[in-house]
Amino acid sequence: MAEKTPSQARADRRGVVSWALWDWGSSAFHAIILTFVFSVYLTKAVAPDPDSGSAALGVGLTIAGVFIALLAPVTGQRGDAGGRRKRWLAVHTGIVVAAMAALFFVRNTPAYLTLGVVLISAASVFAEFAQVNYNALLLRVSTPRTIGKVSGFGWGMGYFGGLVALTVVLFAFVQPKVGLFGVTSQDGLNIRVVALFCALWFGLFALPVLFFVPEPPASAGASRAGFFASYGVLARRVAGMWRSERRTVWFLIASAVYRDGLAAIFTFGGVVAAGTFGFSSSEVVIFAIGANLTAGLGAVFGGRLDDRLGPKTIIAGSLAALVVLGGCLVVLPGKATFWVCGLALAAFVGPAQSASRTFLARIVAPEREGEAFGLYATTGRAVSFLGPLAFSGFLALFGTQRAGMAGIVLVLVAGLLALLPVRAPEGAK
Template structure:
C-alpha cells in the first residue's frame, strides 16, 4: 500500500502532471521553466546522495526505521499539499520548485527506510515475490491515480466539485488529491509492521558524526564485502539505463515512430501495466531461481527488444517491442532490491539502501548523456536509443562476475 500511495507523488506530481504545470503555466516560458526544474531536481539529487546513507544508518542504529519512514512520508505529504498554493503566475515558480525538490529529497529518504523494511515483511523463501508485488502495486497505483486526476480534474472544463482551470485550480487541487492519496495508503505499513530492532551500534556526536561511521563501514566493505560494493556500482549503472528508458520513451515514440500525444499517453498506460505485471511475475521467479538470474534475463530481454526498436520502423514495431521491453523493466527493478536485501548484513539494511540511493544518484547523468551524446555523434533518436542500450550492457557486464545470493539461505 505504501508503494501504491507513493505513486501519486512520483507519477502525478513529479512526472506527468504538476511539473508540467510548473514549466508550461507557472513559468514565464517553457524553456526557462524546464531549465529551472532541471536545476532544482539536480540540487535535490545532490542532497539525496549526501543524506541518504547516513539517514539510513542512523535509523538502523536507533531501531527507529518505521518512525523515520512516518516522519519523512509526512513531510512529503506536507510538501505535496503545499503545492495547492502555487498559482499560474511566474512569481510562484520558485516556491513551487522548492516544494517539489524538498519533497523529492524527503521521498527518497523515506524510500530508504521503506526498502530496508523488506526483510521485516518477508521470509527468505518469499522475499522475491513480496518485493515484486510491492513494485507492481506502485505501477498500478500510479495508473489509477493518474486516471482519476485526468478525468476528474485535468481534462474537464468543469471538474469534480466544480473545479475549473482558473488560476490553475484544477492542477492545484490535484496536489491536494495526491497528498491525501499518499497519506491514506501510507497508514497500513505504519500500523501493522513492527519496528526494526536496533543494530547495536548507536551513532554518537550528532548527525554529521555518521559520516565518520559511514567511511569506516565502506573501508570494512572494501576489505571483506566487495560483493556488496560491486553490486551497488553495477546496479547503479543499469538502473540509470532503466530510468532513461522511461524518461525518453515518450520522446522516441513521438519523434521517431510518429505517435500523437494521445497515442503516447495510451502507450504509457499500457507500458506501466506491463511493467507492473512483469514485476509481480519476476518476484515469483526470483524466489525460485534467485535474484541474479532474473536481473540478467531481464537485462538481456531489454537489450534484445531495445535493439529491435533501433533497427525496426513503424508503430506496430514500437507497440510490440516497447510493451515486451516494459515487461522486463519491472523485474529488473524489483529483483535489484531483493538482491541487495539478500546479501546485506542483518540490521544494516537502512545503511545499505541509503548507499543504494546514493550510488544511483552518483551516476544519474549516464543515461541522459548517452542518449544526447549519441544523437550528437551519429544523428537521430535511434542513435540515442543505442546509447541507452550501451549503458544497460555496461551494467550487465559489471553484474556478471558478482557472486549471486542463494535464495534458500539469504546469503
C-alpha cells in the same frame, strides 16, 4: 541474510499488503506531481515560458539529487543505529505529503515558479529518504523464501497505484471543463487541487505500514553518533565492506549503472515514440498507460520467479532481453515495432528493478538494511547522468533518436557486464 525465528519468518499477509500500500500511495508523487501533471503545469502555465520553466525545474531537481547523494546513506545508517526506521519513514513521508499539499498555493503566474520548484525539489529529497527506510522494511514482511514475491508485489503496486491515481485525476479534475466539486481551470485551480488529492492519497495509503509492520531492531552494539560524526561511522563501514563484503560494493556499482539505463527507458520512451515512430500525443499517453501496466505485471510475475531462480538470474535475464528488444527498436521501422518491443521492454523493467532490491536485501549484513539502501540511493544518484548523456551524446553524434536509443542499450550492456562477476546471494541461483 540471517535466518529468522519461526515467529519472524511467518508470512503475514496483512503486513505485506500494508507495506505494499505505501508504494501504491507514493506513486501519486512520482507519477502525477513529478512526471505527468504538476511538473507540466509548473513549466508551461506557471513559468514565463516552457524553456525557462524546464531550466528552473532542472536546476531544482539537480540540487535535490546532490542532497540525496550526500545525505541518504547517513539517514539510513542513523535509522539502523536507533532502531527507528518506521519513525523516520513517518517523518519523511509526512514532509512529502506537506510539500505536495503546499503546492496548492502555486498559482499560474511566474511569481510562484520559485515556490513550486522549491516544494517539488524538497519533496523529491524526502521521498528518496522515505524510500530508503521503506526498502529497509522489506525483511520485516518477508522470509528468505518469499522476499522476491513480496518485493515484486510492492513494485507492481507502485505501478498500478500510479495508474489508478492518474486516471482519477485526469477524469475528475484535469480534462473536464467543470470537474469534481465544481473545480475549473481558472487560476490553475484544477491542477492545484490535484496536488491536494495527491497529498491525501499518499497520506492515507502510507498509514497501514506504520500500524501493521513491526519495527526492526536497532543495530547490535551500535551507538548513536552525532550527525556529522555519522559520516565517520559511515566511512568506516564502507571501508569494512570493501574488506569483508566486497560483493556488496560491486553490486552497488553495477546496479547503479544498469538502473540508470532502466530509468532512461521510461524517460526517453515517449520522446522516441513521437519523434521517430510518429506517435500522436494521445497515442503516447495510451502507450504510457500500457507500459505501466506491463511493467507492473512483469514486476509481480518476476518477483515470483525471483524466489525460484534467484535475483541475479532475473536481473541478468531481464537486462539481456532489454538489450535485444532495444536493439530491435534501433534498427526496425514502423509503429507496430514500437508497440510490441516497447511494451515488452516495460515488462522486463519491472522485474529488474524489483530483483535489484531483493539482491541487496539478501546480502546485506543483518540490521544494516537502512545504511545499505542509503548507499543504494547514493550510488544510483552518482551515475544518474549516464542514461541522459548516452542518449543525447549519441543523438548529437549521429543525428537520430535511434542512435540515442543505441546509447541507452550500451548503458544496459555495461551494467549487465558489471553484474556478471558479482556472486549471487547464498541460497539463490
